[in-house]
Amino acid sequence: MKTILIWILLLSWCGTAGALTIEISEGVEGALPIAVVPFGWQGTGPGPGEDLAAIVRADLHRSGRFETLGEKDMLARPHDLSQVDFRDWRVLGMDNLVVGQISPNGPGGYLVRFQLLDVYRGEQLAGFSVPTTDSDLRATAHQISDILYEKLLGQRGAFSTRIAYIASVPQPGGKPKVELHVADADGYNAQVIVSSKDPLMSPAWSPDGKRLAYVSFEQGRPAVYVQELLTGRRQQVAAYQGINGAPAWSPDGRRLALTLSKDGNPDIYVLDLASRRLTQLTRHFGIDTEPAWSPDGRYIVFTSDRGGGPQIYRMAASGGDAKRVTFENAYNARASYSPDGKALALTTRVNGHYRIGLLDLESRELRVLSRGNLDESPSFAPNGSMITYASKEGDRGMLEAVSADGRVRQRLAVSAGEVREPAWSPYNR
Numbered sequence: 001m002k003t004i005l006i007w008i009l010l011l012s013w014c015g016t017a018g019a020l021t022i023e024i025s026e027g028v029e030g031a032l033p034i035a036v037v038p039f040g041w042q043g044t045g046p047g048p049g050e051d052l053a054a055i056v057r058a059d060l061h062r063s064g065r066f067e068t069l070g071e072k073d074m075l076a077r078p079h080d081l082s083q084v085d086f087r088d089w090r091v092l093g094m095d096n097l098v099v100g101q102i103s104p105n106g107p108g109g110y111l112v113r114f115q116l117l118d119v120y121r122g123e124q125l126a127g128f129s130v131p132t133t134d135s136d137l138r139a140t141a142h143q144i145s146d147i148l149y150e151k152l153l154g155q156r157g158a159f160s161t162r163i164a165y166i167a168s169v170p171q172p173g174g175k176p177k178v179e180l181h182v183a184d185a186d187g188y189n190a191q192v193i194v195s196s197k198d199p200l201m202s203p204a205w206s207p208d209g210k211r212l213a214y215v216s217f218e219q220g221r222p223a224v225y226v227q228e229l230l231t232g233r234r235q236q237v238a239a240y241q242g243i244n245g246a247p248a249w250s251p252d253g254r255r256l257a258l259t260l261s262k263d264g265n266p267d268i269y270v271l272d273l274a275s276r277r278l279t280q281l282t283r284h285f286g287i288d289t290e291p292a293w294s295p296d297g298r299y300i301v302f303t304s305d306r307g308g309g310p311q312i313y314r315m316a317a318s319g320g321d322a323k324r325v326t327f328e329n330a331y332n333a334r335a336s337y338s339p340d341g342k343a344l345a346l347t348t349r350v351n352g353h354y355r356i357g358l359l360d361l362e363s364r365e366l367r368v369l370s371r372g373n374l375d376e377s378p379s380f381a382p383n384g385s386m387i388t389y390a391s392k393e394g395d396r397g398m399l400e401a402v403s404a405d406g407r408v409r410q411r412l413a414v415s416a417g418e419v420r421e422p423a424w425s426p427y428n429r
Contacts, residue, residue, distance in 0.1 A: 064408030
């Protein structure tokens with residue numbers, strides 16, 4: 001078992017990567033019907049280069065919580081409440097309607113006005129004005145989606161967040177490059193953060209969303225780096241003898257929990273990033289790896305085979321005894337906390353298949369959420385509504401997502417090749 005766990009920790013792969021696309025494969029029965037009418041352009045010339053309403057429709061549809069009306073099925077194209085005949089939308093079975101318009105706002109700028117309407121009451125629920133620029137139009141559309149999601153469902157949206165993942169890029173006649181990418185939550189605007197001919201692993205977001213920690217083998221052995229996304233500046237923070245892996249940020253952003261084997265056996269350590277002080281938390285003959293902090297910073301969970309097989313254990317972040325928290329199924333690994341700290345997403349083995357499970361920490365109930373044969377690396381959206389994870393279809397690696405209640409499913413795929421190890425960003429601070 002030690003050999004298996006070490007192999008998992010150091011695993012690397014090759015493939016080909018293209019554009020990340022996201023499609024919903026299963027939604028909630030009884031999703032809210034909503035129409036988002038194309039926004040009107042109030043200026044001269046061709047207008048903005050993005051269709052904001054189409055982006056908002058795609059966001060809401062992708063959440064699985066809304067049944068969006070296609071543009072071709074709309075009976076009218078109002079841009080303001082004064083132009084709306086609510087009978088047009090009642091006959092189509094719409095509960096809500098979004099109308100808006102875009103006007104010039106200084107050199108290279110726009111002002112986006114939109115209104116959320118209750119079709120059956122015939123009244124406005126909310127109205128907003130958002131200044132933006134041509135380069136920020138997609139971000140503005142995601143902001144609008146977040147506003148609509150929260151107004152109608154009572155939960156903060158996560159459309160303006162990002163996803164980090166590992167991909168590989170084919171090279172003509174040579175070995176593929178491995179890259180760390182960051183993309184918007186809808187798969188657009190993918191950017192290469194790191195590119196290497198050697199393996200990259202375990203991306204982890206800082207709590208403020210401004211830095212990524214990850215493992216690189218560029219020096220011929222694993223080392224942990226922290227990189228600023230805005231400047232590209234990075235620093236090596238752990239390059240001890242043996243394994244340096246599985247970085248996890250503390251909620252205050254000042255420390256990293258790590259797996260190190262510098263003294264021979266893989267154990268959990270905490271590294272203070274300012275002082276570089278290293279504190280060893282576990283001291284066991286078993287393999288301890290894959291740490292994750294609780295949102296309040298009081299606890300760390302980790303994977304260990306100290307009981308004979310991989311299971312999840314929890315201990316105080318300051319050290320002390322570790323207590324086992326998973327007992328159902330013979331294999332449980334790679335746990336991460338829900339944003340409210342009440343549950344763990346993890347990889348569990350069920351009838352020979354590796355799937356994503358959700359463990360309620362109070363009731364100890366373990367629910368299986370995914371349906372694949374090799375699902376791993378779960379990561380929560382910052383509002384706790386969805387969990388993204390890596391999956392396999394045949395020999396092809398892809399990313400998928402499932403809602404925390406198991407009713408909404410998405411597939412995040414590339415046009416060719418593989419992606420893996422997703423990490424959903426926090427909300428920007």
